[in-house]
Amino acid sequence: MSRLPEYLRALHALADAGHETVSSEGLANAAGVNSAKLRKDLSHLGSYGTRGVGYDVALLIDQIESVLGLTQCRAVALVGVGNLGHALAGYDGFASRGFRIAALLDADRSRVGEQINGLVVRHVDELSRVVAEESISIGVIATPAPAAQAVADELVAVGVTSILNFAPCVLSVPDGVDVRKVDLAIELQILSFHEHRKASLTALPATGGPGLAALPGGLAATDTQEAIGT
Amino acid sequence: MSRLPEYLRALHALADAGHETVSSEGLANAAGVNSAKLRKDLSHLGSYGTRGVGYDVALLIDQIESVLGLTQCRAVALVGVGNLGHALAGYDGFASRGFRIAALLDADRSRVGEQINGLVVRHVDELSRVVAEESISIGVIATPAPAAQAVADELVAVGVTSILNFAPCVLSVPDGVDVRKVDLAIELQILSFHEHRKASLTALPATGGPGLAALPGGLAATDTQEAIGT
DNA sequence: CTATGTGAAAGAATTCACAGCA
DNA sequence: TGCTGTGAATTCTTTCACATAG
Numbered sequence: 001m002s003r004l005p006e007y008l009r010a011l012h013a014l015a016d017a018g019h020e021t022v023s024s025e026g027l028a029n030a031a032g033v034n035s036a037k038l039r040k041d042l043s044h045l046g047s048y049g050t051r052g053v054g055y056d057v058a059l060l061i062d063q064i065e066s067v068l069g070l071t072q073c074r075a076v077a078l079v080g081v082g083n084l085g086h087a088l089a090g091y092d093g094f095a096s097r098g099f100r101i102a103a104l105l106d107a108d109r110s111r112v113g114e115q116i117n118g119l120v121v122r123h124v125d126e127l128s129r130v131v132a133e134e135s136i137s138i139g140v141i142a143t144p145a146p147a148a149q150a151v152a153d154e155l156v157a158v159g160v161t162s163i164l165n166f167a168p169c170v171l172s173v174p175d176g177v178d179v180r181k182v183d184l185a186i187e188l189q190i191l192s193f194h195e196h197r198k199a200s201l202t203a204l205p206a207t208g209g210p211g212l213a214a215l216p217g218g219l220a221a222t223d224t225q226e227a228i229g230t
Numbered sequence: 231m232s233r234l235p236e237y238l239r240a241l242h243a244l245a246d247a248g249h250e251t252v253s254s255e256g257l258a259n260a261a262g263v264n265s266a267k268l269r270k271d272l273s274h275l276g277s278y279g280t281r282g283v284g285y286d287v288a289l290l291i292d293q294i295e296s297v298l299g300l301t302q303c304r305a306v307a308l309v310g311v312g313n314l315g316h317a318l319a320g321y322d323g324f325a326s327r328g329f330r331i332a333a334l335l336d337a338d339r340s341r342v343g344e345q346i347n348g349l350v351v352r353h354v355d356e357l358s359r360v361v362a363e364e365s366i367s368i369g370v371i372a373t374p375a376p377a378a379q380a381v382a383d384e385l386v387a388v389g390v391t392s393i394l395n396f397a398p399c400v401l402s403v404p405d406g407v408d409v410r411k412v413d414l415a416i417e418l419q420i421l422s423f424h425e426h427r428k429a430s431l432t433a434l435p436a437t438g439g440p441g442l443a444a445l446p447g448g449l450a451a452t453d454t455q456e457a458i459g460t
Numbered sequence: 461c462t463a464t465g466t467g468a469a470a471g472a473a474t475t476c477a478c479a480g481c482a
Numbered sequence: 483t484g485c486t487g488t489g490a491a492t493t494c495t496t497t498c499a500c501a502t503a504g
Contacts, residue, residue: 001473005419009398023485032400035485036475043487051486052482068419069426076418087317088414093398097415098422137425138418161428162421168239168323170262178424180417184318185327187410188306188368189235189298191392192328194408195367196299198391231495253463265463266497273465281464281503 001041006031008064009097015057023054065098075102075136077160079151080143081111081121084166088142089116102134107147124151128158138162145169152179231271236261238294239327245287253284295328305332305366307390309381310373311341311351314396318372319346332364337377354381358388368392375399382409 010030014022028035047063049055076099105124114121139155141148148167163179171179240260258265277293279285306329335354344351369385371378378397395411
């Protein structure tokens, strides 16, 4: 599950708060899921809690970190030092959670040489050298969309096999390379959908039953609700 | 589906490239899904393509925008003008996709008054006034984790019903309020898991069959693979 | 003949509910 | 008694495959 990292975050918070042990119910709350799901997820790890007691917080942290491969700090290359790239370069949430931004790169020579958070921006031509020097395994793309595919190709060419893509476009990569995409505008658009739905519903007070009125788009509200998950 | 925004992005790209019509296959490629899924999704919208031809790009854009509630530009309040908040405030991907950052707020008085991208940072005390003045429907939280719940409470109190949360913590909100979370470190951790898995597999050359060796964490590789989606 | 729209099949994910261990 | 771990039941999603409209 892609929920393990969320459990890990919750566990760290619990550990900081002094808990040595936690029930599936307690951890589930802290992670924002229900307890049955959490227990099922953890059981897939073969992780053992203690019946009648719960899970040992420190032990579970170790287990999950080992499964996620976070026992070593991973070096990351960030390509694209615009607005967003700048913020990512300065984001301390990475360092505290197992990652080290080991290189900043940009295609714009006017940005090369700039120093951000103790790191100098290098030209993207140096990618190959930097990846080797720093044993970089993960690339982050924060360029404009039109440049993203070319950057992805270069990352793959120099041996990077995991990419986090902030550019609003789909990347095509060979098998064996993993890509995750974060599109900030899409997140807002999903919220917009929910807003739109809520507005439509309150505008039609208490029309239960089958005759539920059509939305602006010409759709029954129930269909539309079904049409967008979460 | 939360895939409609992705289709919308792909459609805009196609429109910009001069396409007036597109097949389910073509749009599916541009959006990074398969065509059966795309057709099923669009059929839920009641959207009509033309058999033998495909979908009218402009028409489909209108339909999806209307379903997502993007026919009007939505005003957004951004709380927390640190590193990430700064980047979000300057991100032009919002404006071009139906959103207007209408207010920047921060609890830190030393930041109040600062101007970012033509907007002045205001103190979070003014939230109530600003939300009313600007008809804000969506709040974005880019504060440190410890402050996020309090900000969420305030947003809810002044009538915001959708929240995009960048702080690494779960928010509890009343029914009827939608929250989406983006946690950048979690995205990297998921990639780390994939890296870890790939490394383990190549380290054990061609050990097929049931005896597939254990990972560092003491798990069979197949179990672990099953344990994290996508 | 082409490509949509959609029942039906297959596959995942979630939830239920409880046996069994501490 | 309290809480985990897990089969069984349920629900949701994805894929298949084809009748049907243009």
